[in-house]
Amino acid sequence: MKYLLYIFTFLFISNHLKATHIVGGDVTYNVNPVTNAYEFTVNVYRDCLPQSQGGGSPQALIDDEFGYFTIYNGFNFFLIDSIYATNKFLVPVNFSNSCINNPPNTCISQLQFKFTKVLPPSTKSYTLLYQRCCRNNSVNNLVTPGGTGATFLCEIPPNIYNNSAKYKNYPPQIICINNPFVYDNSAIDADGDSLSYEFCQAFDGGDDQTPNGSKPKIEDPFLPTIFPVKYKSPFNSNVPLGGNPILDIDSKTGLITGVPNILGRFVVTVCCHEWRNGVMINTIKRDFQFVVTDCSKAVVANMPQYSEFPNTYIVSCKSKTIKFDNTSIGGFNYFWDFGVNGITTDTSSAFSPSYTYTDTGTYIVKLLVNKGSTCPDSINKIVKVYPTFETNFDYFGLLCPQSPMYFTDQSSSTFDVVNYWKWNFDDGTTSADKNPQHYFPNIGKSFNVSLISGNKFGCRDTFSQTLQIPKVLISAGNDTVIVKNIPLQLNGKGASNYVWSPATKLDNPIINNPIFVSSDTGKFEYILQGTTNNGCVGNDTINITVASGPYLSVPNAFSPNGDGLNDYFRILAAGFTKINAFKIFDRWGKMVYSSNSFKIGWDGFVNGRRCEVGTYFWFLDAVDLEGKTKTLKGDVTLVQ
Numbered sequence: 001m002k003y004l005l006y007i008f009t010f011l012f013i014s015n016h017l018k019a020t021h022i023v024g025g026d027v028t029y030n031v032n033p034v035t036n037a038y039e040f041t042v043n044v045y046r047d048c049l050p051q052s053q054g055g056g057s058p059q060a061l062i063d064d065e066f067g068y069f070t071i072y073n074g075f076n077f078f079l080i081d082s083i084y085a086t087n088k089f090l091v092p093v094n095f096s097n098s099c100i101n102n103p104p105n106t107c108i109s110q111l112q113f114k115f116t117k118v119l120p121p122s123t124k125s126y127t128l129l130y131q132r133c134c135r136n137n138s139v140n141n142l143v144t145p146g147g148t149g150a151t152f153l154c155e156i157p158p159n160i161y162n163n164s165a166k167y168k169n170y171p172p173q174i175i176c177i178n179n180p181f182v183y184d185n186s187a188i189d190a191d192g193d194s195l196s197y198e199f200c201q202a203f204d205g206g207d208d209q210t211p212n213g214s215k216p217k218i219e220d221p222f223l224p225t226i227f228p229v230k231y232k233s234p235f236n237s238n239v240p241l242g243g244n245p246i247l248d249i250d251s252k253t254g255l256i257t258g259v260p261n262i263l264g265r266f267v268v269t270v271c272c273h274e275w276r277n278g279v280m281i282n283t284i285k286r287d288f289q290f291v292v293t294d295c296s297k298a299v300v301a302n303m304p305q306y307s308e309f310p311n312t313y314i315v316s317c318k319s320k321t322i323k324f325d326n327t328s329i330g331g332f333n334y335f336w337d338f339g340v341n342g343i344t345t346d347t348s349s350a351f352s353p354s355y356t357y358t359d360t361g362t363y364i365v366k367l368l369v370n371k372g373s374t375c376p377d378s379i380n381k382i383v384k385v386y387p388t389f390e391t392n393f394d395y396f397g398l399l400c401p402q403s404p405m406y407f408t409d410q411s412s413s414t415f416d417v418v419n420y421w422k423w424n425f426d427d428g429t430t431s432a433d434k435n436p437q438h439y440f441p442n443i444g445k446s447f448n449v450s451l452i453s454g455n456k457f458g459c460r461d462t463f464s465q466t467l468q469i470p471k472v473l474i475s476a477g478n479d480t481v482i483v484k485n486i487p488l489q490l491n492g493k494g495a496s497n498y499v500w501s502p503a504t505k506l507d508n509p510i511i512n513n514p515i516f517v518s519s520d521t522g523k524f525e526y527i528l529q530g531t532t533n534n535g536c537v538g539n540d541t542i543n544i545t546v547a548s549g550p551y552l553s554v555p556n557a558f559s560p561n562g563d564g565l566n567d568y569f570r571i572l573a574a575g576f577t578k579i580n581a582f583k584i585f586d587r588w589g590k591m592v593y594s595s596n597s598f599k600i601g602w603d604g605f606v607n608g609r610r611c612e613v614g615t616y617f618w619f620l621d622a623v624d625l626e627g628k629t630k631t632l633k634g635d636v637t638l639v640q
Helices: 058-063
Strands: 007-010 022-032 037-047 066-073 076-084 087-090 108-118 126-132 150-156 181-184 194-199 255-258 264-276 279-293 312-316 321-323 334-337 354-356 361-369 377-385 393-396 404-409 418-424 437-439 445-455 460-469 480-483 497-501 522-531 537-547 551-553 572-574 576-585 591-595 614-624 629-638
Touching: 022 126, 022 150, 037 126, 037 150, 150 279, 393 460, 404 418, 404 445, 480 551, 537 551, 537 572, 576 629
Parallel strands: 007 126, 312 377, 480 537, 480 572
Antiparallel strands: 007 066, 022 037, 022 279, 037 108, 066 076, 087 108, 126 150, 181 255, 194 264, 264 279, 321 354, 334 361, 361 377, 393 404, 404 437, 418 445, 445 460, 497 522, 522 537, 551 572, 576 591, 576 614, 614 629
């Protein structure tokens, strides 16, 4: 059967239309496959508290009860008809106010429209659209909520007969802050289609100027554009009200769980998707306002969550025996049902019992507090039992910095394969690979390497090993200056075996202290590669400047900040037999340093205190190889 595209738009006729009282709504339908008659049901939820307490005005509630709908063919206007509400009743609160210490004042009324239309054949879909302004001014997760309307819609797929899914339960009115929240938002489907659930986008509708949405006009007979609501950061359609743990919906069961931790009103929209033969054929939305209040329930059934999975108490992968912790408040008796199908002996009245399952599997455990009293409470949580799972790993490679280490996962899983890895190398880096390769930094410490592995059932286990990675410090010595044909003995440190390169001008390049001599002037760079006793390799470089006669190299700045770079003001010299005086003065002429050696240098401190940033002046009196005295002076800048 093929259908025309129809869009039904409910618009209300009144001079008293602006009211911030719309709480939520949904749209569903049934079809008669013989007559092509579709019965539509539009449920509108409204805040019926007195206007002084944030509800809608009496006139606005009256105005809601009469309206008209618009039919579009495709995106084009088709016809208009009017209808009165067929049902009106209060929504039950869902739990006794006697069971909370300070019951909030709530009132939600449900307005219901029912009507039937026979739709002619077409290749296009039907869509039913309902619009009304406005939402409550105090909604926390929307931008300018008092000026934000609501759009509730449903679509009918073409070429197939389909009855929409219908939600089973009324939306909740009272949600207690910092208490476990469990709400069954599931639906039933008359056709037996598979259903899935997710949080989804809410839509805007009428506003201050058009509180009933957009009415088609002869001169502009087109379907009005429908815009999504604007969420206030950090909220969005997938994270409508936060929580700890965050509010979550099970995609298979429609169960909403979490612990709300922010007071206020929050727009929450759930999409129920219908699937037939593996193809999604339709979506039914429910838009509703969740009110989180400090209702201080007198009795709260609760057990902790030891799993990363939503509403899951624990995933046990070591044993079939589970110890159940009880964190309920206000209880005086307890009844546990451990969720084994087909038996009635899987129960306990202990406060914190243990239970041994005879088989692996996923179980729904129920805790009922104060059973049979006027103020009971209950909670359901999932328990997964899939022993055994064990994490392990091995490694090979040199225990050296900057050397490749190869890690191999050796975890074992009785049920299904290992498909999750989280490595922590204790140096600020991680990996999600099964068998990673890693290079440890050259800082010299014990690294506690850990692996968390898991499988699809939610099993998680941790194993760690400590790797001692030494610090390798190969030193070729400080850069220096010499006069040609004067031998210089190098002094490598930090290793047990040494190789200098290039080997030219050295008497023995495979010892730590070869003799360098050059008849040529210039600058020569040597690389020292050192190997420690445990096989770790490191490198360092030295620059040797060869001058033809007395030579001085004086830096113009230094930074005594302890980072190992330019920490000392040192003069590189060659061709001098001795220093008569090497002095440094501050800008007021006060001497801050004095020495008769080129090797030591000034560290920027006087009497244990670091000198100020600025310019300092130096004076040098030295004797060269010919016995001549040379006097030199200059300045240097001390920087941060």
